[in-house]
Amino acid sequence: MTVTTPRIRLTPEQRREQLLDLGVQMLATRSLEELSIDRLAEAAGISRGLLYHYFGGKQGFYEAVVQRAADDLYAQTEPPAEGDQLERLLASMAAYVDYVAANRAGYSSLVRAAAGGNEALRAIYDTTFAALAERFFAEDPAGELLPDTPANRTLVRAWQAMAEELTLTWCADPTVMSRDELLRVLAGSLPAMIEIL
Amino acid sequence: MTVTTPRIRLTPEQRREQLLDLGVQMLATRSLEELSIDRLAEAAGISRGLLYHYFGGKQGFYEAVVQRAADDLYAQTEPPAEGDQLERLLASMAAYVDYVAANRAGYSSLVRAAAGGNEALRAIYDTTFAALAERFFAEDPAGELLPDTPANRTLVRAWQAMAEELTLTWCADPTVMSRDELLRVLAGSLPAMIEIL
Numbered sequence: 001m002t003v004t005t006p007r008i009r010l011t012p013e014q015r016r017e018q019l020l021d022l023g024v025q026m027l028a029t030r031s032l033e034e035l036s037i038d039r040l041a042e043a044a045g046i047s048r049g050l051l052y053h054y055f056g057g058k059q060g061f062y063e064a065v066v067q068r069a070a071d072d073l074y075a076q077t078e079p080p081a082e083g084d085q086l087e088r089l090l091a092s093m094a095a096y097v098d099y100v101a102a103n104r105a106g107y108s109s110l111v112r113a114a115a116g117g118n119e120a121l122r123a124i125y126d127t128t129f130a131a132l133a134e135r136f137f138a139e140d141p142a143g144e145l146l147p148d149t150p151a152n153r154t155l156v157r158a159w160q161a162m163a164e165e166l167t168l169t170w171c172a173d174p175t176v177m178s179r180d181e182l183l184r185v186l187a188g189s190l191p192a193m194i195e196i197l
Numbered sequence: 198m199t200v201t202t203p204r205i206r207l208t209p210e211q212r213r214e215q216l217l218d219l220g221v222q223m224l225a226t227r228s229l230e231e232l233s234i235d236r237l238a239e240a241a242g243i244s245r246g247l248l249y250h251y252f253g254g255k256q257g258f259y260e261a262v263v264q265r266a267a268d269d270l271y272a273q274t275e276p277p278a279e280g281d282q283l284e285r286l287l288a289s290m291a292a293y294v295d296y297v298a299a300n301r302a303g304y305s306s307l308v309r310a311a312a313g314g315n316e317a318l319r320a321i322y323d324t325t326f327a328a329l330a331e332r333f334f335a336e337d338p339a340g341e342l343l344p345d346t347p348a349n350r351t352l353v354r355a356w357q358a359m360a361e362e363l364t365l366t367w368c369a370d371p372t373v374m375s376r377d378e379l380l381r382v383l384a385g386s387l388p389a390m391i392e393i394l
Contacts, residue, residue: 058233151374154366155382162359169351177348177394183394185352192389196382197374 016054016064019044023065024072027106030060032113032121039092063120066110070128073099079135085145090187092135093163097182101171110170127159144192151197159190213251213261216241219251220262221269229259229303229310229318260317263307266340267325270296282342284307287384289332290360294379305365326357343387348394356387 010018011060022040037058041051055061077095079088100107114125133156137148146152163186177185207215213310217235234255238245254260274292276285297304311322334345343349360383369381373380 057241057382112312112314115309117309150370150372151378154363154373157366158359159361161362162355165358166351166355169354173346176351180350181394185390188393189386189390190218192393193382193386196385196389 008022010135012054014123015044015046019051019054019061020064020068021085022105023061024069027065027069027109028103029105031105031109032066035062035065035110037061058121065122066124069103069106069110074128074131078131086191087188089145089190091184093181093186096163096171097167097179097186100167104168104171111164129157133157133160146194152194155193156190157197159193211242211249212241216251217261217265220258221266221303224262224266224306225231225300226302228243228302228306229263230306232259232262234258258315258349260282260321263318263321266300266303267321271325271328276323283384283388286342286387287380288381291380293360294364294367294376294383297364301368303366308365330354330357333336343391349391352390352394353387356390357384 019040022043023035026035026040026066037048037051041048044051051061055064073096076099077092079092082088083091110121110125114122131155136146136156137153146156166182166186170176205268216237220232224231230338234248235246238248241248248258249255252261261360270293274289276289280283280288307318307322311319330350333343333353334350343353363379363383367373
């Protein structure tokens with residue numbers, strides 16, 4: 001048996017996962033535009049051509065990375081199983097704020113790309129926020145906080161736009177209010193809007 | 198004295214105004230992308246080249262039209278001089294809803310263009326919404342509704358994002374809630390957010 005430097009051979013699936021992990025890591029501190037395929041391929045120890053091979057090109061890779069980041073956001077904001085609606089909403093919003101704070105550059109660029117008309121990224125963005133909104137209705141079967149009506153669905157969507165803007169602004173300058181104040185506004189404004197209606 | 202078909206000769210300034218008016222009219226029911234320079238020049242009875250001459254090209258014309266539309270929005274949402282803060286806010290929001298309803302295609306495309314990274318349009322958008330936000334602080338010197346603090350300025354900006362999303366959604370499908378309900382949420386949510394903070 002010969003001793004060699006262990007060069008790990010990854011299966012195609014493992015390689016894909018590795019590349020997505022690297023992409024999501026890089027996206028935390030870089031915008032989509034700044035995500036360098038060359039640097040990423042180098043970090044993974046493969047060629048740019050092989051990276052494209054796994055994802056069908058640059059755009060395919062970007063979409064896969066953004067989808068992975070969106071899945072992470074969804075998983076990390078899972079509300080706790082226990083507690084009243086408002087407490088659970090508060091916990092979920094805290095996780096959302098932490099996610100955006102840790103991934104601000106990539107998150108901002110996704111918002112811009114989705115709003116600016118990149119259809120594939122817009123679809124990922126819309127699907128993710130629709131799934132986040134769905135939690136309010138799926139996890140509140142008694143409709144205590146939020147009866148499932150077209151009006152309330154519209155309010156949740158508008159509240160999400162507010163929450164995103166407020167969180168991004170706060171992450172850019174956390175001196176404007178305390179984290180507790182931010183969370184109180186994020187979690188309290190939705191019930192307030194519903195009550196006004 | 199000979200009788201001729203009256204072909205009105207416009208001064209350059211009048212011509213510019215005419216073209217801007219036509220552009221804003223067309224933008225009411227068309228997106229920026231759908232704004233046809235050819236159709237517009239034809240409607241004004243001039244050549245495409247002359248139109249470009251007045252505005253320094255296609256992008257210059259688009260920017261001038263969007264600036265005019267933004268000025269219209271600002272003027273039309275001027276709050277009434279009388280009434281308490283919430284009443285005046287409500288009146289201003291009603292004018293905002295009416296404006297968006299009457300100019301939905303162009304307004305949506307401006308939001309997309311600004312969010313998507315068109316720098317010139319983004320600047321017009323940002324300046325307009327900053328001016329709209331400024332009203333809260335300039336016209337409420339006693340700070341009854343809204344003391345002028347960084348936190349409140351951040352809340353106004355986030356509330357504007359909510360108001361825009363809610364208004365665009367409602368204009369696309371006015372059956373989700375009544376106009377009165379919409380206005381109540383728009384005007385009531387800002388004071389509610391401030392109170393939560």
